[in-house]
Amino acid sequence: MGSIVSPxxxxxxxxxxxxxxxxxxxxxxxxxxxxxxxxxAFSVANALAAVFLFTSAWTIxxxxxTWDLNRTIGWGWDITNFVWWIGIGHAGTLISAILLLFxxxxxxxxxxxxxxxxxxxxxxxxxxxxxxMGRAWFAFFVFPYPNTRGPLWVNFNSPLLWDVFxxxxxxxxxxxxxxxxxxxxxxxxxxxxxxxxxxxxGIFSFGWTGSAKHWQRWESLSxxxxxxxxxxxxxxxxxxxxxxxxxxxxxxxxxxxxPYFVAGAIFSGFAMVQTLMIIxxxxxxxxxxxxxxxxxxxxxxxxxxxxxxxxxxxTEIFVAWYxxxxxxxxxxxxxxxxxxxxxxxxxMTCNLVSPQIFWFKKMRxxxxxxxxxxxxxxxxxxxxxxxxxxxxxxxxxLPSSWSLYSPTWVEIGIFIGSIGVFFxxxxxxxxxxxxxxxxxxxxxxxxxxxxYLEKQKEYVQKQQFSxxx
Amino acid sequence: MANSKNVLxxxxxxxxxxIDAIKAARNQKLDIMDVFxxxxxxxxxxxxxxxxxxIHIAGFVFxxxxxxxxxxxxxxxxxxxxxxxxxxxxxxxxxxxxxxxxELTVLFSAVGMVIVFFxxxxxxxxxxxxxxxxxxxxxxxxxxxxxSNMEENEKAGLQKFFEETGASEIxxxxx
Numbered sequence: 001m002g003s004i005v006s007p008x009x010x011x012x013x014x015x016x017x018x019x020x021x022x023x024x025x026x027x028x029x030x031x032x033x034x035x036x037x038x039x040x041a042f043s044v045a046n047a048l049a050a051v052f053l054f055t056s057a058w059t060i061x062x063x064x065x066t067w068d069l070n071r072t073i074g075w076g077w078d079i080t081n082f083v084w085w086i087g088i089g090h091a092g093t094l095i096s097a098i099l100l101l102f103x104x105x106x107x108x109x110x111x112x113x114x115x116x117x118x119x120x121x122x123x124x125x126x127x128x129x130x131x132x133m134g135r136a137w138f139a140f141f142v143f144p145y146p147n148t149r150g151p152l153w154v155n156f157n158s159p160l161l162w163d164v165f166x167x168x169x170x171x172x173x174x175x176x177x178x179x180x181x182x183x184x185x186x187x188x189x190x191x192x193x194x195x196x197x198x199x200x201x202g203i204f205s206f207g208w209t210g211s212a213k214h215w216q217r218w219e220s221l222s223x224x225x226x227x228x229x230x231x232x233x234x235x236x237x238x239x240x241x242x243x244x245x246x247x248x249x250x251x252x253x254x255x256x257x258x259p260y261f262v263a264g265a266i267f268s269g270f271a272m273v274q275t276l277m278i279i280x281x282x283x284x285x286x287x288x289x290x291x292x293x294x295x296x297x298x299x300x301x302x303x304x305x306x307x308x309x310x311x312x313x314x315t316e317i318f319v320a321w322y323x324x325x326x327x328x329x330x331x332x333x334x335x336x337x338x339x340x341x342x343x344x345x346x347x348m349t350c351n352l353v354s355p356q357i358f359w360f361k362k363m364r365x366x367x368x369x370x371x372x373x374x375x376x377x378x379x380x381x382x383x384x385x386x387x388x389x390x391x392x393x394x395x396x397x398l399p400s401s402w403s404l405y406s407p408t409w410v411e412i413g414i415f416i417g418s419i420g421v422f423f424x425x426x427x428x429x430x431x432x433x434x435x436x437x438x439x440x441x442x443x444x445x446x447x448x449x450x451x452y453l454e455k456q457k458e459y460v461q462k463q464q465f466s467x468x469x
Numbered sequence: 470m471a472n473s474k475n476v477l478x479x480x481x482x483x484x485x486x487x488i489d490a491i492k493a494a495r496n497q498k499l500d501i502m503d504v505f506x507x508x509x510x511x512x513x514x515x516x517x518x519x520x521x522x523x524i525h526i527a528g529f530v531f532x533x534x535x536x537x538x539x540x541x542x543x544x545x546x547x548x549x550x551x552x553x554x555x556x557x558x559x560x561x562x563x564x565x566x567x568x569x570x571x572e573l574t575v576l577f578s579a580v581g582m583v584i585v586f587f588x589x590x591x592x593x594x595x596x597x598x599x600x601x602x603x604x605x606x607x608x609x610x611x612x613x614x615x616x617s618n619m620e621e622n623e624k625a626g627l628q629k630f631f632e633e634t635g636a637s638e639i640x641x642x643x644x
Contacts, residue, residue, distance in 0.1 A: 023606075023607045155555065157556070169575055176579055180586070187598065192607070207598040207599075210505040211504070212504040212513055212514070215509040217589070220525065228528070235571060439507065440508070442508040
């Protein structure tokens with residue numbers, strides 16, 4: 001069943017699976033005791049998460065003065081981390097929504113984990129504006145609510161406020177999309193479980209039975225949510241880029257920012273998906289569902305978006321030169337040859353040069369290369385935000401106010417700790433929920449499973465043979 | 470239970486056999502109560518003759534509400550409740566309302582649609598699933614008939630239908 005897939009396509013489910021085997025394989029990690037490697041990873045992640053809690057508490061208690069920001073460089077590691085995490089949070093919705101609209105079947109192997117990753121990355125990113133406020137208990141001031149100060153409303157013309165709406169909408173819609181997709185699979189786990197586990201999964205699977213009408217509505221809902229999430233995911237990083245682009249700082253005030261930020265976000269998001277997937281598929285033994293074909297497809301996206309980002313870097317330099325505007329020219333000269341030259345060249349190497357290795361099929365299909373590259377991209381994209389934010393601010397219009405900036409232990413702790421929070425959430429997720437969308441894999445089995453594709457290949461060859469004779 | 474049903478159901482072990490069985494049942498004018506599958510089977514809706522889902526209408530209506538809410542609220546604030554000139558722009562700078570209006574349209578539409586989905590499907594936290602067979606969420610495909618008010622000979626007919634269409638198991642259960 002299912003639509004016909006060309007037999008020259010690579011299978012997306014290998015190992016001659018039956019429906020039952022798919023259930024067994026994917027549910028298994030949630031049903032057995034955690035492995036030693038999981039326990040070790042979880043302990044490390046927890047320790048780092050504790051560092052995050054401590055350093056953010058320190059920040060809130062002492063004030064943002066504990067950071068090394070100054071009057072010239074008002075944004076440093078804080079906003080860099082925020083934009084980095086938000087960017088990482090873009091791949092999940094791209095995979096699940098845009099690839100669903102484009103009918104890319106390879107999304108089924110990775111969409112669940114990528115969506116989870118998105119939600120956790122956005123959750124981590126959401127912490128940053130809170131601690132940036134210094135007085136985090138006044139965070140609700142960002143929402144337009146009737147208050148006793150007039151009421152004095154928030155400024156609806158400010159991109160920073162647009163960001164509040166964009167990110168909270170994005171977080172909400174991502175959670176809904178993810179959870180609606182998760183319900184049938186939670187029902188599968190429920191029907192296999194006993195006792196207390198059955199009760200828990202019974203509550204979280206919302207009484208799902210798999211009725212034909214429910215499936216029909218479920219599919220319809222997923223499609224429309226995908227249609228809504230597609231412009232949404234593009235809007236979120238566009239609005240993040242407006243935070244910079246609507247200012248009058250040379251190096252920020254550019255119209256290229258929205259598409260360039262979106263491409264960069266997808267780029268870094270896919271890199272993080274690769275980092276996680278390569279480990280997950282190995283540890284949970286899901287190589288039959290997250291195949292080399294999946295890894296290769298994602299590497300193609302990384303190559304494309306990395307090159308788009310690279311073109312944007314070069315365009316910026318060209319436009320700076322072509323504008324004849326000395327402040328703009330200086331901003332870019334300063335990025336490459338100023339005090340933070342290393343950040344600029346790290347960014348260029350990691351984001352523009354290194355992904356070009358993926359022009360070679362052998363490299364796209366090599367797990368070690370992919371893993372190292374994914375780390376490179378994560379580093380490169382962090383540096384990109386640092387270059388845009390701190391380097392640009394360090395050398396502004398007045399040489400008398402030029403300054404330098406290096407992070408304090410608090411800022412470093414917040415960053416390292418945020419990685420711990422992210423991995424804590426992800427590791428909990430792989431223990432309690434199916435990491436691969438069971439129902440969706442079953443749905444594509446008969447069109448993209450290896451045994452079925454093989455049969456179709458034989459059929460096509462027979463036909464060609466009879467046509468010849 | 471007051472509205473419990475006596476259900477006769479057949480389990481099939483393949484989706485292709487299921488579709489053929491459904492077509493046969495429709496030809497024989499049998500009144501299928503429901504079909505349960507572990508995943509959305511391609512071609513199931515036309516075989517069952519299900520009308521297209523209208524959940525997108527809910528999406529549109531909620532989206533519209535979101536659009537009007539955002540535009541109306543921001544316009545009321547900046548024109549009437551507390552007019553402020555920002556950067557020499559007019560009191561009603563409609564262009565800068567676009568991002569938030571877009572976000573709230575999407576937010577209302579998505580949240581509204583999901584609530585409608587759970588409501589019309591009767592799903593929610595704490596709802597007990599009426600599971601005919603635990604393997605239905607694994608690898609079994611089920612056609613169910615309501616036999617609460619049926620004569621024995623009618624039941625026998627259904628039994629025969631299941632046997633003819635290749636059901637691997639036939640069971641009866643009260644849900």
